[in-house]
Amino acid sequence: MVRFSRVLLKEAGIAIDKTLSEILVCPLSKQPLRVCEKTKSLVSDTIGVSFPIKDGIPCLVPKDGKILDEDGDASTKAS
DSSP states (O other): OHHHHHHHHHGGGTOOOHHHHHHOBOTTTOOBOEEETTTTEEEETTTTEEEEEETTEEOOOGGGOEEEOTTSOEEEEOO
């Protein structure tokens, strides 16, 4: 299952298996994340933070998160 999910994340850098997307939550707010195809990242709309997907692996470490502008674009890093 993990290997299968990793392959799905690698394809186009954004495709996420439904089961995996149901499990992943924001490490800060514990709320669901959505996939942003434009920035190839996972976004927490609740707190306005974007987490990158690197080499098909979501980086959900809080220091890797970027605060989103009002436009929805990532800007400075979250603390």
